[in-house]
Amino acid sequence: MELAQRILVVIRFECRRGMILSRVATALVLAVFPLALVLLVRTQGGDLETGPRGPGILFALLPGLTCLMCLLLWAIPAIHSEVEGSTWPYLAVRPGGKSAVLLGKYLTAVAWTTAVGWLGVSLCAMTMRLSDRLETWCVLGILILLSALAYGALFVLLGVVFLRRAMVLAVGYAFIMEFLTGFIPAVIHRFTIQYHLRSLLSQWTGWTPASLGGAFHQLSLFSPWPAWGHLLALLGGTAALLAAAGCILRQRELIKPESE
Amino acid sequence: MDGPAGTMILLEHVTKLYGTVIGVNDLTASLPQGAYGLVGPNGSGKSTLLNLLTGQLRPTLGRIAVLGQPPWNNARLCQRLGVCPEQDAFYPNITPLEWVRYLLELQGFSGSEASERAEAALEQVGLAETRRRPLGECSRGMRQRAKLAQALAHDPSLLILDEPFAAVDPLGRRRMVELIRRRIAEGKGVVIASHLLHEVEAVTDRFLLICGGRLLASGTAEEVYALLEELPKEVRLRADQPRRLARQLLETELADAVRLTGRDELVVSTDSPGRLYRQLPQLVDRAGVRVFELRAAEGSLQALFDALLRIHRGMKILQPRD
Structure with a gap:
């Protein structure tokens, strides 16, 4: 209970601290980015909106790209920014301070990311020629939240393990594991977040790449698991990643000898 | 624990x-x-x-x-x-x-x-x-x-x-x-x-x-100053008869060496400044010399710090006297 209160304190403080022009502007740019891309393609005579393409492209742009970009900016440096800013020693000497800051900053990053994603999907749903706006908005809204929770936990863990090079590693991980391995039709892709999010999209909207035709049709890119299985995998994985990050942070000494 | x-x-x-x-x-x-x-x-x-x-x-x-x-x-x-x-x-x-x-x-x-x-x-x-x-x-x-x-x-x-x-x-x-x-x-x-x-x-x-x-x-600080008393150091004295005082200090072995540095000034090198401080009044009285000023070259806490660091470089650890 005390930890929950302290986490709320951190979230409130971080939200207040984050209310600066540069961050709000960044958030707005990231929210508008998917719609801008879709409209740009439309002006060039392309069509990313109608039929089954709509949910697919929004999935790739919002729970995929936008969420990852937000979390790269806000989840990875959660602890590193405190250490670099020399504010960590003030937080670490508070009772339960390490865990509260980790989880509070994680949830703040998730909140910002989800807000950006929801704003983005709202703008797209209002503007794009989607066959079922409400269903697409609801499903993508949930997937954005799940994406923010799962990728956020993963990036926070990377940020705790690799304080200095976490951003580079996270970009590498996202590209190699999520976007290359995630599309390999083998068991390994089940270990990616992308796989579970994609399967949920498929189950909840009936969308499959097969409806696009072409080679995707042959690939087992979707899981036969029920939706709750994917939810369990995502939320369980999130909890495990956060627990690992918390344990590592508790055992790490984040004071460097250079500070002498 | x-x-x-x-x-x-x-x-x-x-x-x-x-x-x-x-x-x-x-x-x-x-x-x-x-x-x-x-x-x-x-x-x-x-x-x-x-x-x-x-x-x-x-x-x-x-x-x-x-x-x-x-x-x-x-x-x-x-x-x-x-x-x-x-x-x-x-x-x-x-x-x-x-x-x-x-x-x-x-x-x-x-x-x-x-x-x-x-x-x-x-x-x-x-x-x-x-x-x-x-x-x-x-x-x-x-x-x-x-x-x-x-x-x-x-x-x-x-x-x-x-x-x-x-x-x-x-x-x-x-x-x-x-x-x-x-x-x-x-x-x-x-x-x-x-x-x-x-x-x-x-x-x-x-x-x-x-x-x-x-x-x-x-x-x-007093305890560490007490330790300092046992450190070799130089003490500056101003007296009306510096040569006589120098002779007395050397004869009584309170000083290891004495330098006359001015008309009325002498610098005393000693391995045991504590003993010098304790016995100087009697010695001065006995010799009939008037001392105007006594100044340890190292009197501040900063000097103590420097002295301890010098000892540290020689890897000697000071222990307070019982």
């Missing part, structure tokens, strides 16, 4: 290694409740020791107890510690009031109580008027005061301060010194680290001298 009753800090052969670099080396000390100055040059291991005491570092070897408890990952102990690290805290768009309140809420206080305590602590350190100015617009001295405020605000049993007066103007420094002294008078523990001896002397006369990660000396 409890030390003797009343022990505030207990160090048992504490060593901290950063890879192959030694942070602190085999520190052993038992400090009763009170105020202590931790003195040493930059890079001597002061901050490492303070980080060990506050549980931000874990000793590689040895054991530590602060207020009877091991500090590493010890939330209960955190409730009783007030820490002012050396690092400059800097959330540019946050005001001192918001920052102190935030840290108090993390400490476990409710929002309203945290606000009250934060206001009171900022007033105590002289930041009442600038409490709503963003930290990014505050001077370093103001931020330093805010740092002290966050350490004091929850009324801790033990205050650990690392270079607390850095960049603080003389008036602010005086105010902070008074504040710390008041806490000491209330029976609260204080450990204050500084590389400036006069800062420590303003707060307490008990100190630990650390250099190269080793504890060179500990005790009150």
Whole structure:
């Protein structure tokens, strides 16, 4: 209970601290980015909106790209920014301070990311020629939240393990594991977040790449698991990643000898 | 791990290694409740020791107890510690009031109580008027005061301060010194680290001298001055008959060597200045010499510090006399 209160304190403080022009502007740019891309393609005579393409492209742009970009900016440096800013020693000497800051900053990053994603999907749903706006908005809204929770936990863990090079590693991980391995039709892709999010999209909207035709049709890119299985995998994985990050942070000494 | 009753800090052969670099080396000390100055040059291991005491570092070897408890990952102990690290805290768009309140809420206080305590602590350190100015617009001295405020605000049993007066103007420094002294008078523990001896002397006369990660000396200033009496040193004397006095000093073997450096001045080299100080009045009286001035070449705490460092380089450890 005390930890929950302290986490709320951190979230409130971080939200207040984050209310600066540069961050709000960044958030707005990231929210508008998917719609801008879709409209740009439309002006060039392309069509990313109608039929089954709509949910697919929004999935790739919002729970995929936008969420990852937000979390790269806000989840990875959660602890590193405190250490670099020399504010960590003030937080670490508070009772339960390490865990509260980790989880509070994680949830703040998730909140910002989800807000950006929801704003983005709202703008797209209002503007794009989607066959079922409400269903697409609801499903993508949930997937954005799940994406923010799962990728956020993963990036926070990377940020705790690799304080200095976490951003580079996270970009590498996202590209190699999520976007290359995630599309390999083998068991390994089940270990990616992308796989579970994609399967949920498929189950909840009936969308499959097969409806696009072409080679995707042959690939087992979707899981036969029920939706709750994917939810369990995502939320369980999130909890495990956060627990690992918390344990590592508790055992790490984040004071460097250079500070002498 | 409890030390003797009343022990505030207990160090048992504490060593901290950063890879192959030694942070602190085999520190052993038992400090009763009170105020202590931790003195040493930059890079001597002061901050490492303070980080060990506050549980931000874990000793590689040895054991530590602060207020009877091991500090590493010890939330209960955190409730009783007030820490002012050396690092400059800097959330540019946050005001001192918001920052102190935030840290108090993390400490476990409710929002309203945290606000009250934060206001009171900022007033105590002289930041009442600038409490709503963003930290990014505050001077370093103001931020330093805010740092002290966050350490004091929850009324801790033990205050650990690392270079607390850095960049603080003389008036602010005086105010902070008074504040710390008041806490000491209330029976609260204080450990204050500084590389400036006069800062420590303003707060307490008990100190630990650390250099190269080793504890060179500990005790009150008087105890360490007593140690100094046993160090070879030079003493300057001004007398009406310097040659006669020089002869007497050499005959009585109070001096190892004497140099006449002026019409009425002589410089006495001695291996036992304590004996010289004790016997000089009788000797002067017996010789019928008038001494106008006696000045030890090394009289300040700074000189003591330098002397101890010189000894340290020879790896000789001083022990207080029984």
